[in-house]
Amino acid sequence: MTQQRDPSQPIGLGIAGLGMAGAVMVHAAAAHSGYVLRAAADPHPKPREAFARDHNARAYADVAELAADPVVDVVYVATPHQFHRAHAILAMEQGKHVILEKPMALTLADCDAIIAAAERHKVHLIVGHTHAFDPAVRAMRGIIARGELGRLGMINSFNYTNYLYRPRRPEELDTSKGGGILFNQVPHQIDTARVLGGGLVRSVRAHTNVLDPARPTEAGCMALLQFADGASASLVYSGYDHFDSDEWHFGIGERGAPKKIDHGAARRGLTGANDEAELRTQNFAYGSGGSQLPPHQPHFGITVVTCAGGDMRASADGVTVYGRDGIREIPLPRHEGMPGRREVLDDMREAIRTGRKPLHDGRWGKATLEVALAIQRSSREGREIALEHQIAVPAAV
Ligand SMILES: NC(=O)c1ccc[n+]([C@@H]2O[C@H](COP(=O)([O-])OP(=O)(O)OC[C@H]3O[C@@H](n4cnc5c(N)ncnc54)[C@H](O)[C@@H]3O)[C@@H](O)[C@H]2O)c1
Structure with missing residues (x-):
């Protein structure tokens, strides 16, 4: 090396x-x-x-x-x-x-x-x-790997955002060029589910949605991942800027900052924009503003994990465990950095x-x-897709 x-x-x-x-x-x-x-x-x-x-x-x-x-x-x-x-x-x-x-x-x-x-x-x-790098996901992986809540049964990842109506470069609205949520957003959910579930996805069955003909790429997805050991994950994503699931995550945004929920604001913000790529640079590129380190933990919608001995979810500042003996909060430290x-x-x-x-x-x-491509294929072909290139999370993780 x-x-x-x-x-x-x-x-x-x-x-x-x-x-x-x-x-x-x-x-x-x-x-x-x-x-x-x-x-x-x-x-x-x-x-x-x-x-x-x-x-x-x-x-x-x-x-x-x-x-x-x-x-x-x-x-x-x-x-x-x-x-x-x-x-x-x-x-x-x-x-x-x-x-x-x-x-x-x-x-x-x-x-x-x-x-x-x-x-x-x-x-x-x-x-x-x-x-999947979020401290809460790593903490939940540790609980699963140490067997603290018993056998893993289900992972549920659920995210509703304004993805499709943020200013977009043209290729971001063209699936054949890597546009849409299957390449951009759902990989967060797949990666998280694979870390939590041990990595080895055996098969995928999915439906995807293209609901706005003016922005003709996938912004809705519902996928069932079956793991080799019998556990499963359900991944739901909608980027149509109607419901915002951060409403159900303590009003905290993806990176951990408090968020004013404003349904439809992204869509309204595009009205009259004739150069979205330029608008994107103005609004989001380096130098366009905000560099505050967020006060809460990052998250990607709602993530709930079900094991034989209890459920757990990523919370505002850590992980909440709903066990047989009640509910406990595992706070995660905020170290230097993001x-x-x-x-x-x-x-x-x-x-x-x-x-x-x-x-x-x-x-x-x-x-x-491979999982993201299988979601696309499963939806197109209307059938379950078997996977061939999965690798396991090492025992040490
Ligand atoms: N991990 C995350 O949470 C996260 C969040 C946002 C984006 N992303 C990923 O980051 C990548 C970029 O997405 P983005 O949202 O920042 O897009 P963006 O459009 O905001 O930024 C892309 C930048 O790349 C520049 N660029 C274009 N062509 C280039 C070239 N040939 N050489 C060098 N720079 C070039 C553009 O000028 C622009 O500043 C994508 O892979 C996206 O999926 C990840």
């Missing part, structure tokens, strides 16, 4: 894509003492200039220049889905470790190419962030320092994509 130059020094991080995800990771890395923001790349000058100014760092128009920069140890790839394969491999060819946003890529063949490049260039790969993203950065640092393979490596990311 490629070694960090001096393990006592913070890891040099480069950000490819300074949009919504890139901006969140910049704030997470800035609050993490193990990393230093060294450089970024984005074709759009505004976020690039804001980044260079705020972090006294280099900013390039082209990912190839970022990948070649010798002060960068790890490249976080948060560019649009269709570029994931090319940008990850570009960075690996320069000996950089890679944190690659979900979805890992658009096809299983692209995943294989990325996995092969990581092996060839002896670098670490983490596919994330997904909400929960969820901090764990991604921690896992990469651990991998670089110790050589330990991260859970969310290339094979894991490919297995999660």
Whole structure:
């Protein structure tokens, strides 16, 4: 494996894509003492200039220049889905470790190419962030793995958002180019269910919805995942900006900040917008505002886990366990940094320092994509789809 130059020094991080995800990771890395923001790349000058100014760092128009920069140890790839394969491999060819946003890529063949490049260039790969890195999910996984609530039966993940009506680049509304919730949102639920359920999904049956002909990509999904050991997961997602399930999660938003529930506001905000891609940059790209670290834990809708001895759910500040002896709250500490993203950065640092393979490596990311593609296929073909590329959560996790 490629070694960090001096393990006592913070890891040099480069950000490819300074949009919504890139901006969140910049704030997470800035609050993490193990990393230093060294450089970024984005074709759009505004976020690039804001980044260079705020972090006294280099900013390039082209990912190839970022990948070649010798002060960068790890490249976080948060560019649009269709570029994931090319940008990850570009960075690996320069000996950089890679944190690659979900979805890992658009096809299983692209995943294989990325996995092969990581092996060839002896670098670490983490596919994330997904909400499976959330501290509450990790805590629930620990409870399941230690058998504290008995045998796992069901996982229920349920999320209603305004996804479809946030300003979108054209390709985000075209499923064939990686648009819609199956590539963008449902991977959070799949990854979370796989971590909780042990990783090995045996089969998938699903229905998906395209309910707005003006934005013709999937924004509704109902999927049943059957695990190899008999447990199952139900994943429900709707992004039509009607009901907002954060109403049922203590009025807290996805990243852990208090949220004013405003039904239909995203749809109304699009009225009259003739360049949504530009509106997206204005509203969400790096430099467009807010860098507050949230007061509560991150979450992705409602997640409830049923075991033989009780239920548990991700709560505002931890995990609530509904056991035979009553209800107890397991509070989760708020450390330095942004929960969820901090764990991604921690896992990469651990991998670089110790050589330990991260859970969310290339094979894991490919297995999660396999489930997303199976959901699409199951809905199209009206049948259950068997899976072939699943991998288990290691016993240590
Ligand atoms: N993990 C999460 O919670 C989370 C949240 C949001 C997005 N994402 C993921 O992050 C990725 C980016 O999504 P986003 O919502 O930030 O999109 P976005 O449109 O807000 O940002 C994408 C950025 O990439 C830039 N870009 C476009 N082409 C580029 C190129 N060739 N080289 C470098 N930069 C380029 C754009 O100018 C833009 O600033 C996607 O994979 C998405 O699924 C993850």
